[in-house]
Amino acid sequence: MNDISRRRTLLPDATELPGDPDLAEVAEKLRLMRLLSQQRRYAGRPVPRLPAKAEIVAILSDVVALLYPRHYGPSGLKPERSDGLVAKMLPQLRDRLARQIELEFLLAETAQPDAAHSAARQAANGFMAALPRIRDLHDTDIAAAYAGDPSAKSLDEIVFCFPGVAAALRHRIAHALFGLGATMIARIMAEYSHAVTGIDIHPGAQIGPACFIDHGTGVVIGETAVIGRNVRLYQQVTLGAKRFETDSGGALVKGQPRHPVIEDDVVIYAGATILGRITIGKGAVIGGGVWLTAPVAPGSIVTQARLKLASQPPRG
Template structure:
């Protein structure tokens, strides 16, 4: 025996009656936003997070095919896989770069981009051997610096700091080529996955070891030297944000720390402003630091509170 449907009250609106005003209001909001921000009406105008995520995964496999590539890959097929994967990734990059370049041109009031997406993709491709060398140094730094690491393969497969550095090394090259939006998407995908927030503009030297990593923040203009070790919840941030006469943030000025070679920054330390941590300095846990530190100095939490070193 089937139960009869309850009759609809004459005062209860039908689903379509509820939806239509919301759909129209959202259309109006979109139109106002697009007019205010010079958006066109020619379909997708910005790079796709989903396609860029797939591109980064493909590039990771091409950089480390027998570790991050497909599980069925055999050594004799390595070069074929790398070539095919790079070709696919560069097709994606050309398409996504063209979207970013066209968007930037519209924002400047220009009809055509001044840069060529295919040329930028080619230049990025040629950076990959050097990126692999840098990542090899990062893997070794983690293996040598962590007594819990049993092999370099464990570091590559398991360590979130290395995962974040793979994305950062790629994003930094894209940033330098003039594709900051794509670079930022790549960086934020890694941030969401690892909890490590590295702006693609940050410069990081070879042999970087981000241990544990969750909560690490590294700002856009930070400069990190070689063989630097950073623990979880470290912030390399800006002390203050300069503004123009209208109160808008002034962009591009150096405002984050410079960390020289062989510095160690322990968990929970916060270093703000364009200060320099000299070579070999050690910054203790939970230190709050807004001044430069001489090479070789050890700064503890008590030192940071009373202003001594």
Template sequence: MSTSSESAEIAATDDDFWNVEGIVGELGQIRRNWRTTNSHHAEYGTEGFPSRVRLAKVAEELCGALFPLRLGPDFVRLHNEETFVTQSLQIALSRLQAQVRLEMHYSAERKHEVEEQANAIVLAFSRQLPEIRRLLDLDIDAAYRGDPAARSLDEVLICYPGLLAIIHHRLAHALHRLGAPLVARILSEIAHGSTGIDIHPGATIGRGFFIDHGTGVVVGETAIVGDNVRLYQGVTLGAKDFTSKSSGESSGALVRAQPRHPIVEDDVVIYAAATILGRVTIGKGSEIGGNVWLTHSVPPQSRVSQARPLVAHVQTGNATPSAASLN
């Protein structure tokens, strides 16, 4: 027996109370206008786009294959570890191939080669997985050594959001370099959404990378980060100027795929909320203090900090304060 609210809902639907047909028609016209205006994008997605939902599952399966006992399902034990990894990789790589194929369909110049291109990319990617695991082991060790609150390597891998972001970045960076930038970007954004850490898949990151706490960290597309670098929450490795200054381009036109993000050399520590902008170099072994705003290069072994704060001492009945810097 239906309730009065259910009856009202059915009546409204039957009478097109919401004017859905009119809205559908207007939305359709907007889409057609957009495709006419942006004809160079018109064929994009005719076969579908890579799916964020499916790639999230691929990422989960790859994490399990890389670290079966710690990031795999709870039924994995030493006796069935190899079987689980074999099955996980077969499934994950097949699903990944399907997503790469969708990207290739609209980016490839020769459509009949899409299947071959997708197969080649995923095959090359699969061969990089052992090296990715080696790099991740160094990242885990760096986090354990760099954080006195960490009680074990297992805790670092299972609990630290920085490690999840780095795992996704290592996988995404490989795909980005192999020619699947959209799939790579989706993998990065999946980690961004769950950790608050935004690393563009184009960024090059060396061994032993550690992000402590992590929320709000941004690493831009053309950033180059050396070995044994540590970042804290809120650090930005960003671009300073997005506009083109070359002749022949309209004012304010964006420059794409140009080096515009910092180079951070080996053994650098960058503390919370520091912002480093532009194609500047932070020399080896340097330490950048919290809340620093930096737009120029610094030599190796530099120590950069913000100005000392001032404290005003106000005496009762005296309107004239005296100021002293904090030591």
């Protein structure tokens, strides 16, 4: 039997395909599957509402617009109207964010509505208070990009066009929420940024001032990574875990430091992979394509071994 005949025997004839499905039966099966899933997740308590992903993405976009209204605010915004726009947006954003945080907090098994409402409001207020700090930190990222990339013609170009700078800003927003306990909302924001920029930064990662992610596609920064001041990363850099610790029952131990510590003034070139809770010392330079699982002393230069080509083919 030839390949074409064999494939035909594996595919049903058109006359054997089912007709229109009973959509009521499909809906009932899906309902039962949701019911079983909810019973496993919520252990018999009432099924809570979930935060709205689309609203969280919209809030992220509006926070970016609030921080940089001339770049990401309404089209054609006049500079003299920026202050009024920000003043108007702040209370609206706080209320929208507080509602989403409350929905996240209500997912906890022991959540109480009044306590969740109060804690969410407090977290939203804390985030609003952090906005000047976020803007101040991100301005150092923009300055680092301008100083570190000869192709950059202006600071405005960097704000508009550089994916590494966009990812850093959204990380700083998500990181603030992560620290306030809104970890799911922070993760939604981080994954949206990942989808848009190609740069995957867990919101738990700690990133110091003047971080420049150049090009950026494929960069991965894990949850417990710590990055110091004036660090530059290129595309395809991974700051990952070497292994996952397990408890006596074989379950993963969560929250343990397992990602690298990158000290100040470090440069990590394209494709480098750094794994485990190791420290890359101040001022070190890690070459492209290097694989590291051991600490590096301050000021070191680490590169791949260079291939040596013989001038003549080997004898024998």
